Amino acid sequence: MEGQQLQQVLNPQRLKSLQEWMLKSSITLTQVNGQRKYGGPPPVWQGPAPGPGCEVFISQIPRDIYEDRLIPLFQSIGTIYEFRLMMNFSGQNRGFAYAKYGDPVTASAAVMTLHHYRLPEGGCLTVRKSTEKRQLRLGDLPTSTNQGELLTVLRMLSDGVEDVLLKMPGPKGREVVALVNYSSHYAASMAKKVLVQAFRKRYGISITVKWMSFSKSKHVAETGQDDDCFTPPALNPLPKPSITPPHLHPQPLLHDVPSHPPIQPFFRAVGGPAGLRDEMMPQAPVNHDAVSQLQWICELYRLGTPQYEVRFHRTSSDGFLCFIFKILIPGLLFPLCGFIRILPGTSIQAMKVEVYRAAAEQAIQTMCKVSNLRPF
Template identity: 80%
Template sequence: MEGRQLQQVLNPQRLKALQEWMQKSSITLTQVNGQRKYGGPPPGWQGPVPGPGCEVFISQIPRDVYEDRLIPLFQSVGIIYEFRLMMNFSGQNRGFAYAKYGDPVTASTAVMTLHHYRLPDGGCLTVRKSTEKRQLRLGDLPTNINQVKLLTLLRMVSDGVEDVMLKMAGPKGREVVALVNYSSHYAASMAKKVLMQAFKKHCGISITVKWTSFSKSKHVSETEQEDGTSTPPGLNPFPKPSISPPHLHPQPFLHNVPAHPPLQSSFSAVGGPAGPPRDEMKPQGPVNCDTVSLLQWMCEVHRLGTPQYEIRYHHASSDGFLCFSYEVLIPCFLIPLYGVIQILPGPSAQATKEEVYRAVAELVIQTICKVSSLRPF
C-alpha cells in the first residue's frame, strides 16, 4: 500500500518529463543537502556573482512539479544565475524554491509578473523577494572565547564566512554571542546545518545557531520561517524595529541612534544629485570614488561590517520617474536603514541600476552622520 502511495506521489510521468527535459536542454541539476540546484553560476554566465536583492522565494509549489516547469517559467523573466528546489528524501519537492537573478530589478520584475501565477495543471504560485538572510547568531559560547580563533574555526568548518563580531547579550548582559556574516544566503543556510555538530566535534561544547532577527514579522508558516521570505510587492513602509539597549553596542557613537531611523526620500536623475548637493559630501578618504565605494570605505575604517543592500522596484510614476524602496543593513547598527527613492531611467538597465545604488548609498551616509557622531571623512 505504501509503495503504491509513494508511486502516486512521485508521479512517474512527471519524473519522465523531467529526465527528458534535462537531456534535451543539457541542464545539470546537483543534489546538495536537501535541495536540488541549477547554476550558481550556470554555463556561459558572464559578470559578477549577484549581490543582495537578486533572489526571489517561490512557495505553494505542487509536490509533483519540478524544474522542467519551474526553470523555463522563471527564465522567461530574465537570465537565472541559480535555481534551488528544496527536496525530500522521498523525491518530492518540499513546496518551495529560490531563483536568483543577475540584478534586483529583474528579481522585482519576477515578483510582479509571477506572483499568483496559476500553473496549467493546477496550483497558484506565491513569489516574493527573499530576505536573503546572511547573518547567523551563535549563542551559549564560552565567556573567554577569542574572536580570532573563532573566525578561524568558522572558516574551517563552513564556507563563505566574511566576518564575525562578539557582543554581550542576555537579561544581564553576561551572555556572549557571535554574529557571523556570510557571503550569501545559501552559504549561511549550509552553515546553519553543520555548525552545532562542528562545535561539538572540534570544541566539545554545545552552542545554539539561529538566524539573526532584525525586525518582528507577521506570522508565516514553519517552512517559511526556517528559510526566510519577505512580504509581497507593494509600496508599504518597512517595519520600524526598536533598537537594542545601549550597553549591547560595541561602539560608543551608536548610543545616539534613535529608536526609529528617519524615512529618507530622494528625487534623482541619472548623473544628478540625490538629496543635498554632492559638494556637501566631498570625500577625503578614497579618491575618485562614487558613494557606494565611499560607504564601503567608511564601514571598513570604522569596523561597522559590510553594508547589505535590498532594493525593490515598485512602479514608474506619471512624470517618468522610477520608484524604488531600499533597506540597507550595516551589521553594527543591528537594524536596517530604509526609505524610498525616485530616479529617472538611464540609457541602459546597468546605468539605472548603478545610479540607484549610488543614490541609496548617499542617503545612508547622510543618515549615519545625522544619527551618530561618526563623520565620513
C-alpha cells in the same frame, strides 16, 4: 492500488515533457537533500556568486509542474544563477522553489512580473523575495576576546566568513557577543552546525550560536517598511552629499563599537597562538562613488560589509520607478531603509547601479545625522 495512485500523481506526460526538455536544452538537474538543483553556477555563468537580496521564493506551484515550465519562465526575467525545486520521495515537487539571479534589481523585477502569474496548465504562482539569513550570533564568549583574532579563529573553523563585529559587555556586565556575517545562507547553516562543538573541542569553552534576523514582522515582509528603520519622509532622493574622504581623525559612530580591540588576545584566552596584528586601516576610495564610500566608512569603523536589499514598489504617475531599499550593516542595531525614485534605464544593470548609488547616498546622510560622524 498505491502504484496506480502514484502513476496518477506523477502524470507520465509531464515527466516525458521534462525529459525531452532536458535533452533538448542540455540542462543538468542534480538531486540533493530533498531538492533538485540547476546551476549554482550554471555553465555560462561569469563573475562572482550573487550576494544577498538576489533570490526569490516561489510557492503555490502545482505538484506536477517541473523545471521545464518553471526555469524558462523565470529565465525570461534575467539570467538565473541557481534554481532549486523542492522534491519529495514520490517524485512530486513539494509546491515551492527558489530562483537566484545575479543582482537584487533583477530579483525585484521577477517579483513584480511573476507574482500571481497564472500557468497555462492551471495554478497561480506566488513570488516573493527570499529571506536569506547569513548572520550568526555567537554568545558567551570570553571577556578577553579580541575581534581581529576571533575573525581568524572563525575562518579556521568554518567557510565563508566575511567579517565579524564584537560587542563587548556594557556597564551592567552583559555577555560578550559576536555577530558573524557569512557569504551565503548555506555557509552560515554549515557553520551553525559545527561551531559549538568546535569551540568546545579546540578551546574548552562553551558558546551559544543562534541565527540573527532583521525581519521584524509580517508587515515588514509585505511592505518593506520597519518601524525601527530610518525612512526618509519624502519620495525624492536626498541631495547628494560631498563624499570626499575626511582627513581628520574619525569619531566613534556608535557608543558600543570599540575604537580599539581589547588588549588580551582571543587566542591567548582560548589556548591558541597569540601576537596576530589587527587589520590595517582601510584606504579611502579614490573615486566619488557612493557605494564605495559607504563600504569605506563601514571598514573604517569596523561595522561589517553593507548588504543591500532592494524591492520594486510601483511606477508613479509621472513615469518614475519607485524602489524600497534596506541596507543591513552588521555593526548597526537597525537597518537603514528608504524610498528611491529613478527614471527607467536602458538596462537592468544600469538601473541597478542607479538604485544602489541613491541608496548608499541616503545611508551615508542618515549615518551622519544620527552619529558624531562628520559630514563629508
